[in-house]
Structure formats: C-alpha cells, structure tokens
Amino acid sequence: MTLQDQLPSLNREFIAHFGEMGSKWGINRTVGQIYALLYISTQALNADEIAETLAVSRSNVSMGLKELQAWRLVRLRHQPGDRREYFEAPDDVWEIFRVLAEERRRREIEPTLSMLRTALLETPQGDAERHAQQRMREMHDLIDKLMSWFDDVQKLSPETALQLMGMGSTVTKVLEFKDRLTGRGTRASSALPKNPNNDSRNAA
Numbered sequence: 078m079t080l081q082d083q084l085p086s087l088n089r090e091f092i093a094h095f096g097e098m099g100s101k102w103g104i105n106r107t108v109g110q111i112y113a114l115l116y117i118s119t120q121a122l123n124a125d126e127i128a129e130t131l132a133v134s135r136s137n138v139s140m141g142l143k144e145l146q147a148w149r150l151v152r153l154r155h156q157p158g159d160r161r162e163y164f165e166a167p168d169d170v171w172e173i174f175r176v177l178a179e180e181r182r183r184r185e186i187e188p189t190l191s192m193l194r195t196a197l198l199e200t201p202q203g204d205a206e207r208h209a210q211q212r213m214r215e216m217h218d219l220i221d222k223l224m225s226w227f228d229d230v231q232k233l234s235p236e237t238a239l240q241l242m243g244m245g246s247t248v249t250k251v252l253e254f255k256d257r258l259t260g261r262g263t264r265a266s267s268a269l270p271k272n273p274n275n276d277s278r279n280a281a
Contacts (some may be wrong), residue, residue, distance in 0.1 A: 092114055096109045105141075107131070107138070107141045108145060111127055111131065112150060114130060121156075122164060123162060123163050123164070124161075124164075125161070127142075148176070149176045151165065152164065193213050193217040196210065
C-alpha cells in the first residue's frame with residue numbers, strides 16, 4: 078500500500094484529477110500530481126516523501142520539481158539540521174494565478190506578439206498578403222490590448238483585483254449605459270442589416 082492510499086479520499090481525488098489534467102495543460106501526469114500534493118499538503122515535503130506518497134521514481138520527482146520550479150509554482154525550503162531540500166506551493170491562490178499568467182505570457186503570448194510585429198513591418202506582395210496582414214493586425218491589436226489590461230490588473234492588490242472580478246455584470250451594464258449616452262449603441266443598431274421578413278409583415 079502506498080502512502081497515497083493512506084491519504085483521505087478527497088485528497089486522492091484532487092491529486093488524481095491534476096494528474097489526468099496534466100497532459101491538457103502541457104505537463105506530464107507526474108508533474109500535475111506533485112503540484113497537487115504540495116498544494117494541499119499541510120507541510121513542506123522532500124523529494125523522497127513525494128516519491129513514496131505518489132509511488133513514482135525519485136528521478137521522476139526530481140525532474141517534476143525542476144519543472145515546477147521553472148514555472149515558479151513551488152518554493153524551496155530548508156529544515157534546521159536537515160540537509161535535504163523541502164518543497165511547498167505558495168499559500169496565496171492569487172499569487173499562483175498571477176505567476177501562471179506571467180509564465181504563459183512569457184512562453185506563449187510574447188513570442189506570438191513578436192512574430193506578428195515582424196510580419197506587420199513587411200511590405201505585402203499582392204492582395205493575398207495584404208488580406209493576411211490585415212488579419213494579423215487585428216490579432217495583434219487585440220492581444221496587445223489584453224496584455225495592457227493584464228499589466229494594469231497585475232498592479233492591483235489581490236483584494237482590489239478580486240473586487241473587480243466580483244463586479245462582473247455591473248461593469249458590462251456601465252459600459253452599455255456609456256454607449257447609450259454617447260450614441261454608440263444606437264449607431265451600432267442602425268448599422269445592422271434589416272430583416273426583410275419584418276418589412277414584408279409591416280407592409281401587410
């Protein structure tokens with residue numbers, strides 16, 4: 078019987094789920110399980126304890142911990158009188174989300190923005206390239222605005238950011254009200270194509 082079998086059933090379900098979801102998040106099963114175990118652990122664990130609990134090899138645990146450290150999702154700790162390295166997950170859930178978002182931005186979004194900026198500096202040769210470049214410009218502008226918004230949110234305290242997210246539909250209603258005041262909503266509605274079926278019914 079592994080130590081994982083001795084864990085409460087709720088803990089086992091959480092660890093198993095993160096292992097199954099690992100491949101969908103671009104990490105392997107063991108990395109997902111290691112993170113889940115550290116996240117719900119009441120104390121920092123060393124590599125041997127992690128390997129024994131999850132019934133995986135020590136080498137797999139070492140590689141998994143290095144990957145989690147590269148993502149800044151685990152912290153290294155030392156215990157007095159113990160030369161072994163201990164690991165724990167950050168306590169603050171907002172901090173975990175912020176780090177994940179930053180790392181995904183650095184690894185996935187910034188390379189895409191760089192490619193788009195380079196492509197937009199090219200002189201299009203023909204209609205096909207002009208069309209492609211216009212589509213790329215739309216993508217670049219949207220991502221750039223989202224990243225600017227993300228930078229602003231990053232500057233907020235966790236409490237303020239959570240309040241902002243909690244506003245939800247309130248923000249949408251304020252924006253809709255602003256559009257009505259400025260006439261943008263009316264212009265958008267008038268720009269929509271008319272339904273010929275409605276016209277025929279009105280004529281009847």
